[in-house]
Amino acid sequence: MSKQWINKSIIQLCQAIECNEVDLETVVDAFYQRINDRDKNVQAWQLLISKEEYLKKYYLHKQFYKNSVLKGLPFAVKDVIDTAGIETCMGSNIYAHRVPTMDAAVVTAIKQAGGILIGKTVTTEFAFFKAGKTCNPHDRERTPGGSSSGSAAAVADYMVPFALGTQTAASVIRPASYCGCLAYVASHNEFSLRNIQPLAQSLDRLGMFAHHFSDISFMRKIMQLRSPENVEFPAIQNLKIAVFLSERLGEIDCAMQQAFSEFIARLKQNSIQLFDVPDEIDVKALEQHHIQIMAYEVARNLQFEYQTGMLDTFLTELIEQGLALTYFDYVQHLQAVEKIKTQYQEWMDVHQIMLTIAPAASGVAPLGLEKTGQPFMSRPWQVMGLPVTTFPIAYQQKLPLGVQLIGHFQQDDELLEISQLLQSLAEFA
Helix, strand or coil, X not given: CCCCCCCCCHHHHHHHHHCCCCCHHHHXXXXXXXXXXXXXXXXXXXEECCHHHHHHHHHHCHHHHHHCCCCCCEEEEECCECECCECCCCCCHHHCCCCCCCCCHHHHHHHHCCCEEEEEECCCHHHCCCCCCCCECCECCECXXXXXXXXXXXXXXXXXXXXXXXXXCCCCHHHHHHHCCEEEECCCCCCCCCCECCCCCCCCEEEEEECCHHHHHHHHHHHCCCCCCCCCCCCCXXXXXXXXXXXXXXXXXXXXXXHHHHHHHHHHHCCCEEEECCCCCCHHHHHHHHHHHHHHHHHHHCHHHHHHCCCCHHHHXXXXXXXXXXXXXHHHHHHHHHHHHHHHHHHHHXXXXXXXEEECCCCCCCECCCCCCCCCCCHHHHHCCCCEEEEEEEEECCEEEEEEEECCCCCHHXXXXXXXXXXXXXXXX
């Protein structure tokens, strides 16, 4: 199978189909061949639409797809996001064979733009810690991360050009770093989460996986019902970036420390001004506030499921931790976050800093499939509701190491522009 088409960006594929350089059937066949070749090892798919069914849908409305923005190209959806007529089981036996009657709002938007759902990707149980069947595409003995494990693995392994995920703690950024693809987590409330399984409403956010930031920006505009045309990333002058020293949150392995230091040195070589996030901004406290807010909200969102006695031990313990928290405790944690967020934002504004950079994870994907890795590198930014992107900056023994960029609240377009620029500075870009 030629990799000619599966390596192309969504924008390139749309242009190639529009110019009759290739037909949709050839592109779809290339992705299905890739899935057939690879998924027996990776196991990224919870449910895969057959190629015959996919093409039947395309032929039934062929003129619509030919005239559409996305031309009938495939996309994948994490199995906590509802899809009409297609099982959405949320990684749980409680909802085995559950078939929604409505699409999630973001799925509807992609379909209206001419995308065709190719399948549902594996998730951990209710997007928490209990691992699914997916393996890391670089080493099947290692975790792909979680909870958006299937989406990250499917995109990283070129089985699909774009996939949706969700993040409540580190469920998009960590698996993207472990699997070696690009990802984006939107600002809080940037997208409708209608018909997406809630875990913790103050923290839940939509995420996207792709191989090109231009594709993420393109799809982001489609899901916001904005014109996706003319996605361009202009050069950015006089860039100022804050550097977060990761040991303030937890232990970072030597490979990640070295890769991160080398990338920071490359930024300096390109005349980018760097500032250390000061100790006075208590990022470690944000991690702890995130844990408590998440426990409180999960305990109230999953009461029915908790009563069944069918939940994983880790999720049961989190719910019981949340049930022990009072409403007063919960509000105090929310207020503390707002205070630190204001302090952080004021410091960024004073120095005219456009984003913060930090390692995306503590290192390469750990060995073993029972656990999905540690989320501590993402919790502070998640609890503040800030947009985040990630891309690989190095490989250690053929395993990717990712960096994360944290933008200003609701300045997601600007973050994607800068991410495109900085990704070009990665050694192998």
